[in-house]
Amino acid sequence: MQTASVHGMWSSRLMFIMAATGSAVGLGNIWRFPYITSDNGGGAFVLVYLACILLVGLPILFSEIIIGRRGRMSPINSLRELARDSGASRAWMGLGWMGVIAGFLILSFYSVVAGWTLHYAWLYFKQLFLGAEAIADPGATFGALLANPGELIFWHGVFMVMTVSVVALGVEKGLERAVSILMPMLFVLLLVLLGYAMTTGHFGEAVGFLFKPDWSSVNGGMIVTAMGQAFFTLSLGMCAIMAYGAYLPSDVNIPRVGVAVAATDTSVALIAGLAIFPIAISFGIDPEGGGAGFIFTSLPLAFNEMTWGIAYGMAFFLLLSVAAWTSSISLLEPPTAYFVESSNLSRRTIALIIAALTWAMGLASVFSLNIWSEVTIGGKDIMSAIEYVAADIMLPVGGLLIAIFAGWVLSNRITRTELDENMPSWAYSTWLWITRVFTPLMILVVIGGILGVF
Ligand code: TRP
Numbered sequence: 001m002q003t004a005s006v007h008g009m010w011s012s013r014l015m016f017i018m019a020a021t022g023s024a025v026g027l028g029n030i031w032r033f034p035y036i037t038s039d040n041g042g043g044a045f046v047l048v049y050l051a052c053i054l055l056v057g058l059p060i061l062f063s064e065i066i067i068g069r070r071g072r073m074s075p076i077n078s079l080r081e082l083a084r085d086s087g088a089s090r091a092w093m094g095l096g097w098m099g100v101i102a103g104f105l106i107l108s109f110y111s112v113v114a115g116w117t118l119h120y121a122w123l124y125f126k127q128l129f130l131g132a133e134a135i136a137d138p139g140a141t142f143g144a145l146l147a148n149p150g151e152l153i154f155w156h157g158v159f160m161v162m163t164v165s166v167v168a169l170g171v172e173k174g175l176e177r178a179v180s181i182l183m184p185m186l187f188v189l190l191l192v193l194l195g196y197a198m199t200t201g202h203f204g205e206a207v208g209f210l211f212k213p214d215w216s217s218v219n220g221g222m223i224v225t226a227m228g229q230a231f232f233t234l235s236l237g238m239c240a241i242m243a244y245g246a247y248l249p250s251d252v253n254i255p256r257v258g259v260a261v262a263a264t265d266t267s268v269a270l271i272a273g274l275a276i277f278p279i280a281i282s283f284g285i286d287p288e289g290g291g292a293g294f295i296f297t298s299l300p301l302a303f304n305e306m307t308w309g310i311a312y313g314m315a316f317f318l319l320l321s322v323a324a325w326t327s328s329i330s331l332l333e334p335p336t337a338y339f340v341e342s343s344n345l346s347r348r349t350i351a352l353i354i355a356a357l358t359w360a361m362g363l364a365s366v367f368s369l370n371i372w373s374e375v376t377i378g379g380k381d382i383m384s385a386i387e388y389v390a391a392d393i394m395l396p397v398g399g400l401l402i403a404i405f406a407g408w409v410l411s412n413r414i415t416r417t418e419l420d421e422n423m424p425s426w427a428y429s430t431w432l433w434i435t436r437v438f439t440p441l442m443i444l445v446v447i448g449g450i451l452g453v454f
Helices: 013-024 027-039 043-071 075-085 090-129 138-146 149-168 171-198 203-211 220-233 240-245 254-282 294-305 309-342 347-368 382-409 412-420 425-450
Strands: none
Touching (some): 027 043, 027 220, 027 254, 043 220, 075 309, 090 149, 090 240, 090 294, 090 309, 090 347, 090 382, 138 294, 171 254, 171 309, 203 254, 220 382, 220 425, 240 309, 254 294, 254 412, 294 309, 347 382, 382 425, 412 425
């Protein structure tokens, strides 16, 4: 059993929690969660999502950390080695490769959306310090951004440079330093916004929208979306947390850090909802059916009217950019670690090459917003199609295989030692059987639903 990774190690338990929470908390919480909740009718969707976090997300989160820490290498090589030691097929490394492809696709559109947030932070910065005009018609401003490929490509590029410059520096000097500065900043910004939302007088309505279930909106499509979101928001199913697990010191208790990460991530999504919907409602914006532009078209109206609104606006979009940044580094780390192990190139060169390829792939998402907006794949525009295939299909399939690997391929001796040797038997058996049977079945039912088997 290895005690250290060649890539470096987190210097403390808190560092892992910050890095994994940094990966988990991102556009998924603050951009995607509010708008898909809005599109899926609110309360009932939130409950299904919470159930998915608990019953599917948490067991897989533990599994990824266990596999990563036991293997101490990039996901692809950890899976290969552990499979070999367990007498299982080398083909398990294919799961690592699938993760690399899913991560590549996710980062390609993720960085385009993160580019929008950078652009908005810049718009507010200009208003605050350079005397630029307020955003008079947010819908038109957002529309104009999407219609302008040059602008989108520029910000998408800036964001990719930010991401690669952290990953190129490695675990201690790059990832750890970035999250230890950015995560505290993120929490302060989030609390400021929540504080403001509480003063709008519409907090109660937002609570009702988020937590009062309308069961008539539950259907197969909604459950697929809720589970996809559970995977996406916890960064599960593509071995990103597995890669971070490889740098986790051996004496850290996995269930405890796993629960801390999942609980923080879920709280941030709910707090973001509670910070965003009251502001939208107080400006007469219907919280339902907002679409992917929801925060970009609704919040600027509020920021125009609020005292200090421009500063809040800048704080909000800065928050979102920071959250996206600590997530995107976890999408780039697994393939980078793999090629560091299996080539003679430096980490810097490898990170640059992968980022450049991902940036180029992102152009497909950029153009799907304007010059290729007529092109559809299976009824979706290109960007939505990439998001759907990667987030709603590849992540659950990856999660299914991760659960099977941790539950059935690794020996009980290994998983028990990694989880917590002093764990009561009933607790271990509960995790084991949920991971072996329950979680895979839930995922199969949902995937079966997508494929129209049921
Ligand atoms: N969890 C991040 C978010 O909510 C996105 C993300 C980072 C991610 N790494 C991932 C999603 C790995 C899936 C897999 O914004």
